[in-house]
Amino acid sequence: MKQTPINFEIVSNKISESGINSVGKASIREIKKLVDDIENATGDKYIRMEMGVPGLPPLEVGVQGQIDALKKGVASIYPDISGIKPLKTEISRFVKMFMDIDVEEEGCIPTVGSMQGGFAAFLILSRIHKNRDTTLFIDPGFPVHKMQHRLLGLKYDSFDVYNYRGEALRDKLESYLKTGKIHSIIYSNPNNPSWICFKDAELKIIGELATKYDVVVMEDLAYFGMDFRKNYSIPGVPPYQPSVANYTDNYILFISSSKKFSYAGERIGMMVLSDGLYLSKYENLLEHYPSEVFGYAMVFGTMYPLSSGTSHSAQYGLLAMLKAANDGELDFIEKVKDYGRKAELMKNIFIKNGFEIVYHTDIDEPIAHGFYFTFSYPGMSGEVLLDELIYYGISAISLLTTGSEREEGIRACTSLIKYEQMTDLESRLSAFKQNHPIS
Numbered sequence: 001m002k003q004t005p006i007n008f009e010i011v012s013n014k015i016s017e018s019g020i021n022s023v024g025k026a027s028i029r030e031i032k033k034l035v036d037d038i039e040n041a042t043g044d045k046y047i048r049m050e051m052g053v054p055g056l057p058p059l060e061v062g063v064q065g066q067i068d069a070l071k072k073g074v075a076s077i078y079p080d081i082s083g084i085k086p087l088k089t090e091i092s093r094f095v096k097m098f099m100d101i102d103v104e105e106e107g108c109i110p111t112v113g114s115m116q117g118g119f120a121a122f123l124i125l126s127r128i129h130k131n132r133d134t135t136l137f138i139d140p141g142f143p144v145h146k147m148q149h150r151l152l153g154l155k156y157d158s159f160d161v162y163n164y165r166g167e168a169l170r171d172k173l174e175s176y177l178k179t180g181k182i183h184s185i186i187y188s189n190p191n192n193p194s195w196i197c198f199k200d201a202e203l204k205i206i207g208e209l210a211t212k213y214d215v216v217v218m219e220d221l222a223y224f225g226m227d228f229r230k231n232y233s234i235p236g237v238p239p240y241q242p243s244v245a246n247y248t249d250n251y252i253l254f255i256s257s258s259k260k261f262s263y264a265g266e267r268i269g270m271m272v273l274s275d276g277l278y279l280s281k282y283e284n285l286l287e288h289y290p291s292e293v294f295g296y297a298m299v300f301g302t303m304y305p306l307s308s309g310t311s312h313s314a315q316y317g318l319l320a321m322l323k324a325a326n327d328g329e330l331d332f333i334e335k336v337k338d339y340g341r342k343a344e345l346m347k348n349i350f351i352k353n354g355f356e357i358v359y360h361t362d363i364d365e366p367i368a369h370g371f372y373f374t375f376s377y378p379g380m381s382g383e384v385l386l387d388e389l390i391y392y393g394i395s396a397i398s399l400l401t402t403g404s405e406r407e408e409g410i411r412a413c414t415s416l417i418k419y420e421q422m423t424d425l426e427s428r429l430s431a432f433k434q435n436h437p438i439s
C-alpha cells in the first residue's frame with residue numbers, strides 16, 4: 001500500500017464506491033461529492049480547488065438594500081421584466097464609471113445570474129440570421145455555456161486561444177467568420193479557467209472583425225475588474241475595465257455579481273446590450289418574436305417567457321451595491337483582492353515543487369494572480385495528475401472540460417483556500433514530488 005498524505009485505502013475505497021471511473025474526467029459536482037465523502041471518512045481537510053464559488057461574505061450594503069426592500073413589501077409585486085428603473089439607471093452609470101462606455105438605460109437588464117443572460121442571448125442570437133447557425137467560443141471557457149448550447153440544441157465551434165494571442169488572433173478568428181456560419185462570439189475576460197486577460201489590441205481585433213462580419217460579441221465579465229495588475233477601482237477615472245465595447249457597437253456584456261460582489265446566492269446579474277444592437281432589426285426574428293427589434297425581442301420575447309424578470313428584492317440589493325460603487329463609497333475591487341494574494345502564494349508553492357503554470361503569460365507579461373490559475377506536472381496528463389492528487393488531499397478539475405487543448409492542464413480555484421492551509425499545501429506537494437520524481 002502506498003504512503004500518501006491521505007489514507008490510501010480509504011481514498012481508493014471511496015473512489016470505487018462513488019462509481020467514478022476516473023477522477024481526472026469527473027465533473028465538478030462529482031468531485032465535490034467524492035471529496036466530501038473522503039473528508040467525512042478520514043477527518044482530513046482537503047485543499048479544495050474544484051469549485052468556482054465566492055469565498056467571501058456578501059457585500060453588506062447589498063444585503064441591507066435587499067432587506068429594506070423586502071420589508072417594504074416588494075416580495076408580493078412582479079418586477080418590471082426589463083428591470084426596475086433605478087437599477088437600470090445605476091447599471092448604465094456603472095458601465096460609464098468603470099468602463100467609460102455609454103449605454104442607454106433601456107439596454108441595461110438585470111438577469112437571474114449572468115447564467116440566465118447567457119441562456120437568453122444564445123437563444124435569440126441563434127435566430128437573428130436564417131443562414132447562420134453557429135456560436136464561436138474563444139476558449140478555454142465556462143463549461144456551463146456549452147451545456148446551455150447542448151440543452152437548446154444549438155451549434156457551436158471553438159478554438160483554444162493559447163497559440164493565437166496578439167496579432168495571430170486576427171487570422172484565426174477570421175478563418176471562422178469567413179465561413180458565413182457564425183452569428184456570435186463569446187469569451188470571458190478575465191478568463192475562466194485560465195485567467196488570461198486580453199490586451200486592448202486583441203479586443204480591438206475582435207471588435208473590428210465583429211463589425212466587418214456583422215457578428216455579435218458576447219463579453220462575459222464575470223470577474224469584472226479583477227485583473228489586479230491594474231487599478232480599475234476608482235469610478236470615472238482611468239484605467240477602465242478593458243472591453244470590446246470600445247471597438248464595436250455589436251456587443252452584449254454579461255456582468256455577474258456573484259464574484260465581484262460575492263452575491264452568488266441571490267442569482268442576480270446584468271446583461272448590457274449596446275445601443276446599436278438594442279435597436280437593430282433582424283427580419284428573421286419575426287418567426288419567433290413579436291418584433292424584429294433585437295432589444296424588444298430580448299425583453300418581451302425572451303426574458304418574459306423565461307422568468308418574467310428577476311427577483312424584485314435582489315434587484316434592490318444590486319441597486320444598493322452599484323449605487324455605492326458608482327458614488328465612490330464602496331471599493332468592491334479591494335474586497336476581492338484577497339483571491340489574488342492567495343493565488344500568488346499558492347502558485348509559488350506549486351512551482352517550488354516542480355509544477356508548471358499552463359497559461360502563464362499575457363503575451364509579454366506574466367499572467368495576473370486572481371481567482372483561478374492553471375497548472376501541470378512534467379510527464380503527466382491532467383487526468384492522471386488529478387487521479388493522483390486526490391491521494392494527496394488536493395482536489396481540482398481538468399482543463400479538458402473547458403475547451404482547452406492543454407491536456408496536461410488542471411484548473412485551480414483559490415477562493416475556498418484558507419491562509420492556514422498553505423503549510424498543508426506545501427507538505428502535500430512536497431510528498432507528491434518525492435513520490436513522483438521528475439526525470
Ligand SMILES: Cc1ncc(COP(=O)(O)O)c(C=O)c1O
Binds near residue numbers: 114188
Ligand atoms: C465565466 C463565467 N460566466 C458566468 C458565470 C455565471 O455567473 P452567475 O453566477 O452570475 O450566473 C460564471 C460563474 O462561475 C463564470 O465563471
